[in-house]
Amino acid sequence: MPKRRSDLFSFLNVKKVKMGAEQEMNENHGGAWQPKDPRAEPITGEKPSCSSKEAVDHLVLPDCWSKKQALLFTDQYKWLEIKEGKLGCKDCSTVQHLGARAEKHVHVSKEWIAYLVTPNGSNKITRQASLRKKMREHDVSKAHNTIQDLIKGPTSSDPVSSSAPKLSIKNIDATVKVFNTVYSLVKCNRPLSDIEGVIELQEEKGEDIGSCLHTRYSATRIAEHIAKEMKMRIFRDIIEKNAKICVVIDETSAVSKKSTLVIYLQCTVQSAPSPVMLFVALKELMSMTADCIFSTLLSALNDCGFNNDYLNDNLIAFCSDGANSVLGRKSGVALKLLENFPKIILWHCLNHRLQLSLDDSISEIEQVNHLKMFLDKTYSIYHLSNTSHTELETIAKELELEIIKIGRVLGPRWAACSLRVATAVWRSYPALYVSFSQSSSYSGLAKRLANINFLKDLALTMDILEEFSLLSTALQSRSTNIQKAQKLIQCTIKALENLKTRPGKYESQIEDLIKSNEFKDIPFNKNNKFNTLPRNLLLEKIIQHMHLRLLLEGNDDEGILSYFNLLEPSTWPYEELTLPWIAGERKLDHLSEILKYEIDLNDFRDFVDNNVKSKKAPIPTTIQEAQKIVRTIAVGSAEVERGFGLMNVICTRVRSSLKVDHISDFMTINLLGKELADWDATPYVKSWMNCHHRLATDTRVRKKATRAFYEDRLALWNLR
Structure with a gap:
């Protein structure tokens, strides 16, 4: 027994010494075991090049690695790259798809493609061992080795390359037909699931379109490839021409639970007589902070080839709708752009400035906007039940549509600044009074409509909003530049000054309307508690807003x-x-x-x-x-608003499962792509083959069986 106890103690001591040596080795070399061979010391201990050291100094390394370990492993695995403390494979990220070399249960790791590989474990030693294991498994994986072979190029002794389909005119033509089918579906805003029926119809007509790339998944990947190639070609030409650009952004929450950033840019093309507005991308925002919006915007521009050096030399203006997170004076996106690109021109969309000038002016003179209160109460009444909603629809169809829109925008404040809403109330005035007067619950609204001051305020509001509407429509034109916008604003100011001296179109109709048959049932009166808007003071405030907020001001006195x-x-x-x-x-x-x-x-x-x-x-x-x-320099974001219309057409209930990236690809093809008659799919098919994707004539794909036409249905057509 004593002998056994001494052997046990000696065994534990030896094990403790080994564990200490192993821990020391892990701290120095990341745990990579190497033999104590003096001949190998000059190789393993060779100092890395100066450029490698400088590259590692600027990297964010995993928390369990030192700079020495990073140099060691990047030298051991030539494909290894480190980004933001995570690992990735530059070879897999370049190729991404196995294409014709694909096999069952063999696929490229998405984590290594997207640089998302992180260590597991609760302590440093375990996390180091986790990274070593992941790097080793990826290095010997079949998918990674296949990609290495694809990068090196095919060899005569490669059995896979010899069995791959030969690229003939027949192979390309069949794939071109599939690409044309996908392109036409996207241009017509049809779901990509329709491709199976369209392909089946083409086969019935005798077209040879192969047996591959006939599914919705394949169509989605083709659309993604077309959009990527399309943007790369267009933006590459812009960069080569060294064209000046203006960035226009807006946000929406209609396509995702999170907010989505919509990015456009405007540039001058030599062959076009006026500047061209180009769709860039839709990007989902993790948060609505200025930092997140700024980083997302910069990342999207960099992905399109507009690096920071190009933006510093050619980005001359930035336009947005004026949200606080974008144009905030202390920490907005515009301020961050100004810090990175000091000479940029920051521009607030003229139409967004224009739309709320009336409500802001009423607030400044400390008066109540009775039209806004009326719309607020009407909206709350007719959204309580379906019965009330139906009553409103029978009273006034136009007003019912505008009331529905109030819930989709920011509220009655925006609706009260809309000419369409005010016009709907004006046209439905007698019917609304009759409806409200028949119910004791709505007697307050009936008294408001019977007040002559409310009718006068409504007429003045419509005269002002009509001038704003004319200006807004002119500003939305694609040919409107800053000089033209300046002239349009000055004309609107003159028109508002004329309103101060004489009544407008709607104000001059009040007396005739009161005497008309339509308004004869309304007992108009003057209520002293209802303070009418001070007409001249309101117009003066609006004119001041036009001068202060709508005219372009510079950092100096002259502008x-x-x-x-x-x-x-x-x-x-x-x-x-x-x-x-x-x-x-x-x-x-x-x-x-x-x-x-x-x-x-x-x-x-x-x-x-x-x-x-x-x-x-x-x-x-x-x-x-x-x-x-x-x-x-864009004077407004009207083109972005038009993009919202296309977005609503794409995002239907049938296609509710679309991701933001897919919607972005479809919008790219719709807005930037040529018409189907002018579009040539051959260059896109060749770039598709260069990415090692399958062709439509790939014989290794089993053809899907066509739908059987049931005998009982066929019998109906055989009746005589």
Whole structure:
């Protein structure tokens, strides 16, 4: 027994020494066991290159690794990359699909593609061992080795490559037909599940379209590939031309439980007479903070090839709807853009500024917006039950539709600033009074309608909103630039000033309406408790809002618009202008900084000289380019609103399972793609083959059996 006890103690001591040595090895080398061979020491102890050290210094490493361990494993596994403290495979991320080399139960790991591999375990040693195991298993996996072979290229001794289908004209033509089918479904906003029926119809007509790529899953992947290639080609050309761009964003919650960022950019294309607005992407937001929106926006632009260097040189403007998280003065997205790109122009969508000017002006003069209160109460009444909703529908169809819309926007504040809502109330005025007066519960609303002051306020509101509507419609035009928007705003201000001296179109109709047969049953009266809006004061406040919020202001006293006017001869002070125009030339350098484009002084002098002397000479090259850049600045986000309409067409109840990325791909094809008659699918099929995807004629895919036509149904057609 004593002997056995001493053997046991000696065994435990030896084991403790081994465990201590193993722990020391884990701390120094990540646990990778290496023999104590002196001949191997110069190799394993070889100092890495300076560039590798510098690369590791800028990386965020896993929490269980040191810089020495990161250098060791990246040298051992050439495919290994580290991003944000997670591991990934650059080879798998490049290829992503096995294509014709795919086998059953063999697939590429999504975690290694997306750089999402993290360690498991509660302590440092366990987490290190977890990473070693994952790297080793991925290195010897069949999918990874297949991708390594694909990167190296096919060999004559490769049995898989020799058994792969030969790329003939027949193979390409069949795949082109499938691509055309998918493209037509997306352009027509049809569900991709319809591809099976369309393919079956084509086969009945004798078309040879192979036996592969006939499922909804394949159609989704084809649409994703087409959208990716389409954006890559378009944005690559923009980057090569070094075109100036303006970014326009908006948010929506209609396509996902989370908020979604909608990104557009406007740029000038040489062949197009006016700037072109291009859809970039839909991106789901993890949160509505300014940091999240900014990082998502920058990531989406980088994915399209617009890196930070390009944005610093060519991003000249940013436009949004003016939400606090976007255009906040202290921590908005616009402020973060200004910190990263100091010379950018921040622009608030004119239509969004315009829409709430009336309500803001009423609030400033400390008056009650009775139309807003009326709509609020009407909305609450007719949404209590289906019976009330049906009553409203019978009273006034137009008003019923507008009341429904109130729940979809921010509330009665926006509805009270809508000309369509005010017009619906105006047209349904007698019917609404009759309905409210028949019920004692709604007597307050009936008294409000019977007050002459309410009718006068409604008429004044409609006259103001009609001017806003005309301006808003003009601003939504794709050809509207900053100079044209400025003129439109000035015309609206003059129209509002005319309202101060004489009644508007609807105000002048009040007396005739009261005497008409339609309004004869309404006992109009004046209620002293109902304070009417101070007409002239309200119009003065609105005009002030137009000056303060709608005119483009700069960081200096004169404003950015004064620099843009150097390129617009109609705004020049010809009575004070002498040649050379010294005052204009002093502003020219600052204009070049704003546009991030150098305007030649001699070209500017020729441009001024030709316009002063009324010469019909061609505009100099640098002046033409500068004018195009000014037109690139978007004055509103109307194009984004049009994209919302397309989004609603795509996201139907039948397609409720669509993800945000899929919707983004479909919108890309719809908004950027050519018409089906002009679209050539062959380049996209070739890039599809280069990504090692299957062709439509792949013989290893079993053809799906067609649906049987039942005999009893066939018998109906045989009746004679």
